[in-house]
Amino acid sequence: ELIDGGISEWSAPSNIALVKYWGKKDHQIPANPSISFTLKNCKTTTKIEFKKKGSNTNKEGFSFDFIFDGKTNDAFKPKIQKFLERINVYCPYLTNYHLMISSSNTFPHSSGIASSASGMAALAMNVMDFERLLNPEMSDDFFYKKASFLARLGSGSACRSVNGSIVAWGKQKDFTESNDWFGVEVKQIAPVFLTFQDTILLVDKGEKKVSSTVGHNLMINHPFSEQRFIQAHETMSKLKSVLEQGLLEKFITIVEREALTLHAMMMTSLPYFVLMKPNTLHIINKIWEFRAKTNISVCFTLDAGANVHVLYPENVKEIVLQFINSELVGYCQNDQYICDEIGHGAQKI
């Protein structure tokens, strides 16, 4: 039954993949399984006011306004339009309403930190919050699963930003609940990983050179794609026991190799891309030197860009931050970095 409207507000965090999603099939189905740490501080907060359209207005299409950081923003509108079109069959009630969407990020928009995961997850949470008004009987389980399902249609990795600290996505034999449709929290995790830190070094804040849509498509007809997808399955299996048992050394090898593999795929596709900058490599080498010298369990991972995520356990936070401040900050644009850590997922405001 239709109601006159409603207001919802949710925040959703970004996430950083340990095993990377790179390559997809139609309808946002991943070509390989992936798993990520949910972040805590890097997040998007989105509020939606749903207002029933007047009786003589067009009920067919979507009607929405988008405000970003307090200002009307047309640049993001096509992405939101596309998201609404993709979720339309699953949320047919939406076309009866006008949506006033306002959004902001805790991290600078042009920082090179992908905001699509947090942004799309936040949108999906709000849509589900409204759906719950229409269907008050809805269980929490359904709420979170469908929210992740909808978020996936906005941006694949967004489905891993909805619920849980470590989230798997994509069918995989050892993660028995993991599936292609929505992200699933991985619950058997050694304590050391549940307080992991992620310091994001902002090496290059420039606009992304490869959109992830283009990036994923580069895996179609890629000479190494088949092998890469097999490898991702095998790596997931290995990582499962590493996460359960708290095996830091193996964790480091897996995570760094995944980051470099993602970039290796981009460097060998057609067209090819090198998204690392000289400073990315300087930082990687410094991390390796520091680890060899101190035996401290610190490692890096990368997104589809030049920024470096420095991952380490909480109990070495002080010494790693000292290292970052004395040896790595100089490689960051305007000395900028963001201290984050593992979080829990989206939250109602």
Ligand code: PMV
């Ligand atoms: O969610 P998308 O389509 O923006 O793709 C994200 C791809 C990577 O960030 C490079 C890897 C991942 O698994 O998050």
